[in-house]
Amino acid sequence: MKKRHIVLTLGMATLLAACSSQGSKSSSSDATVWDKIEKKGELVVATPTTYRPTSYYDDNKKLVGYEVDMMKAIGEKLKVKVKFVETGFDQAFSSVDSGRVDVSLNNLDITPERQEKYNISTPYKYGVGGAIVRGDGTSGIEKKDLSDWKGKKAAGAAGTNFMKIAKKQGAELVTYDNVDGDVYLNDVANGRTDFIPNDYVAQKLFVDAMKEKNPNLNVKMSDVLYNPSENGIIMSKKDKSLVKKIDAAIDEMKKDGSLKKLSEKYYNGLDLTKPFESNEKIPVIDISDVKDAG
Structure with a gap:
């Protein structure tokens, strides 16, 4: 009887361990995009580093610019570090597709075609x-x-x-x-x-x-x-957890005036957080049928 009791106990322990393992896997698979970023404590951002005045190195070799400073401010609001990865335009979208970065920005226009494939933030700049x-x-x-x-x-x-x-x-x-x-x-x-x-x-x-x-x-x-145009931040469309967090941060920066201050700092006093206005009619060229450009 004693021997049988030991076997039953070991069998129960094995079953509990299996259930625990399955529960852990389920918990991990249920984690949202934002959950994973928050746990890691780091938001990885694709940026060109060669485009003034949005992303460039100043005379002190420090990465600065409208988009760079904005992402740093967003990181502070979301309580995560921001890591910038130099990425040319030709990799702006593929870097998100591959998971190399969490978000990508490079004066990227918000278009219907892009919205079909990606989550895109609320506009942070108009041009x-x-x-x-x-x-x-x-x-x-x-x-x-x-x-x-x-x-x-x-x-x-x-x-x-x-x-x-x-x-x-x-x-x-x-x-x-x-x-x-x-x-x-x-x-x-x-x-x-x-x-x-x-x-x-x-x-x-x-x-x-x-x-x-x-x-x-x-x-x-x-x-x-x-x-x-309207510029937005590009993200994976796996779920809406990250875009909701970033939209909330951008909206907060618009309301408290900090985004406007960044625009005025880098764009010679201009507020580009509002749609562009002109007294003349501006032509709009339809490029929905242009599949490749270079």
Whole structure:
């Protein structure tokens, strides 16, 4: 009897251990995206590090910028550390797909196509398309309807909405990896490319800064505006736990004015947390049928 009692006890212990193991696996599989980030205590963020004024290294080799400082503030509100991973535009989405990062941002427009595949935060910045051209007028980019883009060489990162617009307008695409902005400017200035389609405000600030250093640099901002945009933070669509947390943090920053202060700091006093306004009608180029741009 005593021997049988020991066997039964051991059998019960094995059963309890199995149940405990199954319960642990179930608990782990039930964890949300946010649960895992909170447990790790770290939010991994994909950022370009070469794009002024949103993500770049200052003179002290410190990573700064509108998007960088915003993500640091979001991390503080969510009580997690923020780890930045240098990621070019061509990896902005694949880095989320692979799980290499938790979120990705790089002035990424909120579009229906992207919303189908990803969770995207509430807009943290509003913009409008512009173009950097040669200062002597030889780029030939001046028509408000963008009809003179046909046959011109457009410079940019492969796959951006700006390059899709250029392709739709018949431009020849010249694509770059994650390079510094002065590479783009010099190529326009020396005629290797004709123009750079990109965010108007950010590029104007960059051109102004570069012209201060080199007044003879043969570039300027075109007056042409197109495609008002909303920028959002890209996340996995596994569940809504993370996007809810980030949306709440952004909304809080909008209400307390801290997001506006960051915008004014990095965009020369401009508040880009509100939709872009213009007295003129701004053309919108439909790029829903453009599947590849570079």
